[in-house]
Amino acid sequence: MLNGIPLHWFLLVAAALFCLGLFGALARKNAIAVLMGVELMLNAVNINLLAFWRYVNPAGTGGLAFTAFVFIVAAAEAAVGLALIISVYRNTQSIDPEKLDQMKL
Amino acid sequence: MTSQTLFNPSELIAVLPEGILVILALILLVVDLTGGRNTSRRTLGIITACGMLVALIASFFVPQGSWGAMGGLLRNDTFAFAFRIIFLIGGGLSALLAVEFKPVRAGGEFFTLLTLATMAMGLMAASNDIIMLYLATETASIALYLLAGFMRDTPRSAESGLKYFVFGSVTSTIMLYGLSLLYGMSGGQTNYAELAKWLMSGKEGILSSLALLMVLVGFAFKTSAVPFQFWAPDVYQGAPSPVSGFISTASKAAGFAILIRFLQAVYPAFPVAAAGSDVWIRLMMPVTILTMFAGNLLAIMQTNVKRLLAYSSIAQAGYALMGVTAFAFASASGDQINRTDAIASVIFYVGTYMLTNILAFGVTGLVVQKVGSEDIRSFSGLSKRAPYLALAMVAALLSLAGAPPLVGFVGKLFLFRAALNNPALTGMVVAGVINVLISVYYYLGIVRSMYAESDAKLVRPVLVPQLSGLVVAGCALALVVTTLAATPLWNLAVDAAKSLLN
Secondary structure (H helix, E strand, C coil): CHHHCCHHHHHHHHHHHHHHHHHHHHHCCCHHHHHHHHHHHHHHHHHHHHHHHHHHCCCCCHHHHHHHHHHHHHHHHHHHHHHHHHHHHHHHCCCCHHHCCCCCC | CCCCCCCCHHHHHHHHHHHHHHHHHHHHHHHHHHCHHHCCHHHHHHHHHHHHHHHHHHHCCCCCCCCEHHHHCEECCHHHHHHHHHHHHHHHHHHHHHHCCCCCCCCHHHHHHHHHHHHHHHHHHHECEHHHHHHHHHHHHHHHHHHHCCCCCCHHHHHHHHHHHHHHHHHHHHHHHHHHHHHHHCCCCCEHHHHHHHHHCCCCHHHHHHHHHHHHHHHHHHHCCCCCCCHHHHHHHHCCHHHHHHHHHHHHHHHHHHHHHHHHHHCCCCCCCCCCHHHHHHHHHHHHHHHHHHHHHHHHCCCEHHHHHHHHHHHHHHHHHHHHHHHHHHHHHCCHHHHHHHHHHHHHHHHHHHHHHHHHHHHHHHHHHHHCCCEHHHHCCHHHHCHHHHHHHHHHHHHHHCCCCCHHHHHHHHHHHHHHCCHHHHHHHHHHHHHHHHHHHHHHHHHHHHHCCCCCCCCCCCCCCHHHHHHHHHHHHHHHHHHHCHHHHHHHHHHHHHHHHC
8 A cells, every 4th residue: 555655645745844943942932832843843753764764775674773763862851851841840930942142141 | 895904903992991991891890880879979089080090001002003093983183182181181070060069869870971982082082973073062062951951850950961962962963964975975985085085176166165054063062163163151151160161172172173073074174175175165264253252242242251251162162163263264375383373372272271171160050059059249358268269260251351471361362373373364263362352351350259259157267178289279370380381282283284184
């Protein structure tokens, strides 16, 4: 069934997901939503990598290994990101990135 | 399977320094846990510095060559060796400065994260595969996000950590998307040499240029180059001073290492142009000039010393980018000697800049901690309150400005010379000279504050803790010693550049 779907469909979905994630990361007024945007972007990369692996070089393991590492990095990033968000919230009672303006010119 | 060979235990020696650092990180955690509340930060800091020294000695025993270690993931050439030394010295000095930096309260985790970041930077400099590149870069970054936000009770530090995290994770994910495109376009290859082979065949030029641009976003963030420099002032100002020193030097040097190696190995412009290689060659000069001006012009307006040093470090990255631009132009014209010279000048510059800026942030940390304000006025009359500290700060600032007896002058000389070898770059060199003149103004502003001004409220002497005093004195001395030893260091940098181009 998979063979009926051309490669570029996967790439288009990934590109759309990446753009959505990027928009979310840049536009949302909530640090947790920004974090979710980054996770969407990382998942777009995973779709890319797996689609390329399946269609371009299924005999190699590079794409699979890369995807696994992206997962691990995403998990570590989420953990660190949430920890930093909590520490900011404890200090300022807000997680709006635009209100982070203690330091200015 | 791309590599059918089984894992060869003798390859472990290729990651010996990194292995030692991982063991060091575990030792630090165990010592911190088992020692209870009695374990002083001093002990942990000294263990960290000693461990880094062991790793430094070990890196001399790593066989250097162009062979791909760990199944082609790493390339342990002299280039990787030179950068590894820069990171290890930077990490050790930052650890020692952090010992007596009171606002960072907890001990074990701090030094563990510092060690892991240093370890990952060593892998960044040696990475020869896009998986390794991404993994090493992220390992270093994630540790640094936490270090920047380490003073949890200080709003500024927490904010600095979160800002660093948000900008860093977005830019590194954009870079990752570019890498995934490269993986797909090259028929499922991850090794630099394999990617280059595919790009040489010249297919899909536009797509490979797009992938390159996305990867460059990640590199520009790491080196704080325009237009991805805006995070630096906030992060350096809020982070603990020893961490600011570490991020602004070692992390930036790692950014230059991956930038140069990736461009050289994947998008070579010489001898056969790879598809997309014209893009980065055209981009380099405007980015360099803008980075220098963005740093220097905004630094003039600063009244906060840490923020001023942050803008100054953007400008310093701009100077080092001049070397990368010279490399780009020499590549395009096929000039082998100038390519070597340009890369060597970048390595020499980031190495000596590491000593200088860690010294500047170290002194700033000591003064700020004592006075309780980061304003330039807290340096008023420092020449009377702490004459040696003031002298060390003068040495650091004059070296950053490029004054003759200090090593910053030698480094800038090499960079300007490498750029002047190509007549097309004369405009950039003129911009560089203008920027050096601008920077003298605000560097001397701090010197004037220390020597010519005085504040009635600031009369008590600044007592320098023993260990920090030793580090400051050592760095200040090193600024002179490295000038005297410029020739052997330059030869090492040239060897490193040659090994990269081999």
